[in-house]
Amino acid sequence: MMDIQYLDALVVGAGFGGIYQLKKLLDQNLAVKVIDIADDVGGTWYWNRYPGAMSDTESFLYRYSWDLENLKTYLWGRHYMQGPEVLAYLQHVVKRHNLRQYFQFQTELTKAQWNESESLWVVEVSTGQIFKSKYLVTALGLLSRQNLPNIPGIKCFKGAIHHTARWPEGLDLTGKRVGVIGNGSTGVQVIISVAKIAKQLVSFQRTPHYSVPSGHREVRPEYRKDVNERYQGIWEKAKNSMLTFGFEESTKPMSSSSEEERECIFEEAWQMGGSFRFMFGTFCDVSYDEAANKAAADFIRRKIHGIVNNPEKARKLSPTDYYARRPLCDSGYYESFNRDNVDLVDLKETRIIEITPTGVRTRGGKVHELDVIVFATGFDAVDGNYTRLAIRGRDGLNLKDHWSEVGPISYLGISMPSFPNMFMILGPNGPFTNLPPTIETQVEFISDLIETAENSGPLDGNASNSHVNTDASAQIASTRPKYTVTIEATPQAEEDWTDLS
Numbered sequence: 001m002m003d004i005q006y007l008d009a010l011v012v013g014a015g016f017g018g019i020y021q022l023k024k025l026l027d028q029n030l031a032v033k034v035i036d037i038a039d040d041v042g043g044t045w046y047w048n049r050y051p052g053a054m055s056d057t058e059s060f061l062y063r064y065s066w067d068l069e070n071l072k073t074y075l076w077g078r079h080y081m082q083g084p085e086v087l088a089y090l091q092h093v094v095k096r097h098n099l100r101q102y103f104q105f106q107t108e109l110t111k112a113q114w115n116e117s118e119s120l121w122v123v124e125v126s127t128g129q130i131f132k133s134k135y136l137v138t139a140l141g142l143l144s145r146q147n148l149p150n151i152p153g154i155k156c157f158k159g160a161i162h163h164t165a166r167w168p169e170g171l172d173l174t175g176k177r178v179g180v181i182g183n184g185s186t187g188v189q190v191i192i193s194v195a196k197i198a199k200q201l202v203s204f205q206r207t208p209h210y211s212v213p214s215g216h217r218e219v220r221p222e223y224r225k226d227v228n229e230r231y232q233g234i235w236e237k238a239k240n241s242m243l244t245f246g247f248e249e250s251t252k253p254m255s256s257s258s259e260e261e262r263e264c265i266f267e268e269a270w271q272m273g274g275s276f277r278f279m280f281g282t283f284c285d286v287s288y289d290e291a292a293n294k295a296a297a298d299f300i301r302r303k304i305h306g307i308v309n310n311p312e313k314a315r316k317l318s319p320t321d322y323y324a325r326r327p328l329c330d331s332g333y334y335e336s337f338n339r340d341n342v343d344l345v346d347l348k349e350t351r352i353i354e355i356t357p358t359g360v361r362t363r364g365g366k367v368h369e370l371d372v373i374v375f376a377t378g379f380d381a382v383d384g385n386y387t388r389l390a391i392r393g394r395d396g397l398n399l400k401d402h403w404s405e406v407g408p409i410s411y412l413g414i415s416m417p418s419f420p421n422m423f424m425i426l427g428p429n430g431p432f433t434n435l436p437p438t439i440e441t442q443v444e445f446i447s448d449l450i451e452t453a454e455n456s457g458p459l460d461g462n463a464s465n466s467h468v469n470t471d472a473s474a475q476i477a478s479t480r481p482k483y484t485v486t487i488e489a490t491p492q493a494e495e496d497w498t499d500l501s
């Protein structure tokens, strides 16, 4: 017999988004379950356990704002959270709010189909179960699906190969010869960390990125006391800012400063630390004015040449394109290249030909002998988590087809026409910010929509049957919920939002 479970809401993903969505919908007295492929909660922080993993949002804002007591009492000892600390924080939130019983792990959503006649989502998962749910909330994250380049010879390598997002527990790289492919936010953190313990580290760099110091340091008690006293106001201000990173965003165009003032402002931001602060707290137009962008980029390039002793390495590490990607910060990235055990291969000059059984062969024939190859090559970001699934809305419309012409679009990164009662957290076309506050705002908006739908009343006049027992150990009720109210973005709203963003 088919294992069908009825729910008010099925939430997919047990990271920042899924955890808060669960809490909100439970508070609304709904029958909710969260599924995740992972073995436990944490999302990004469950998967990304590579050495050096750290947030680049400061600790006081890389968390939830909705539990003031917890905000004031939960310990964070440094200005940024290390990966295991974020994971422990999310586990703590789940425990504190008694949420664990509502999660089902090792369960992947594979197929979701809107059933018009029942007004329900019919969701198939990897365990063979079928969930029928009034609301489907996808909190799949931006980054779950790894990008593992298919380099010739990769299968022949006799050493170990690891992607940073699937880091094996207990892996020790002490004394090893390690190659790191990729030098984005992740690569930079891995390189700093592994350089300190490896016998040899080779960074295979395709494009150099601009990075500024993070300003990572111990939190002084008086700093924490001050944050605690002002916490509510801090959140309010952050949530009303453009990027929600908790610093004063500049309103001053670079052209309004003399060259001397400009240097001073960049230097101050460099000393204080923080990538978004450097890009958006110095001048308001670094991200879009050519001259301002060049001034910031020139400043960072000068710093790189000042830090890196070997001029050839400094040249290779210096970006030449716009300072326009997600800005990076670090705690000693450029300094790592002053170590004798750290080398750099510029793949634009010397590309990878193949992976051999003992290492990486680059153009010209040199084989870099390695014990371990680390792929810090990122993710199939933004829509990859959606396009690999079979999601069908009204009239069997495939999500991939909805996105085939103009790319991944949505209204507010949350809702799409023809996908009724399906709500995405951090779906495509969402804002570019510190993510936890954006996640919170989206979760609260989704919860309000659901509440509105619930309060619109049962169209067939039988509200009492709509609440279904979700106790995993019990036989789940076979009564289907009675509401048929649906919510979805209009095509016009989606188009307008797409034009705006």
Ligand code: FAD
Pocket (backbone or CB within 6 Å): 012, 013, 014, 015, 016, 017, 018, 035, 036, 037, 038, 042, 043, 044, 045, 046, 048, 053, 054, 055, 056, 057, 062, 107, 108, 109, 110, 139, 140, 141, 142, 143, 144, 186, 385, 389, 425, 426, 433, 434, 435, 436, 439
């Ligand atoms: P995630 O945490 O990615 O959770 C999504 C979950 O969905 C995963 O557990 C996944 O297994 C599950 N899932 C996906 N598909 C399925 C499926 N089909 N079926 C079942 N389950 C599925 N952001 C910032 O704003 N500031 C930072 O400082 C910052 N630092 C970062 C540092 C690192 C090292 C990394 C990797 C990311 C960082 N990010 C940062 C981005 C980070 O992803 C977000 O801040 C946040 O954790 C996203 O939470 P989420 O719940 O939306 O998604």
Ligand code: NAP
Pocket (backbone or CB within 6 Å): 054, 055, 056, 057, 143, 147, 149, 181, 182, 183, 184, 185, 186, 187, 189, 204, 205, 206, 207, 326, 347, 376, 377, 378, 379
């Ligand atoms: P990423 O930003 O996509 O960087 C991937 C790196 O791998 C780039 O250097 C890329 O080079 C390189 N690369 C990809 N394919 C390659 C190939 N075939 N050969 C050689 N090099 C290749 O991925 P990420 O660093 O994992 O970061 C992803 C996201 O995670 C970030 O945007 C951020 O949101 C989040 N993150 C945040 C932090 C933090 O501190 N907050 C830390 C880690 C991750 P090119 O540049 O040439 O493409």
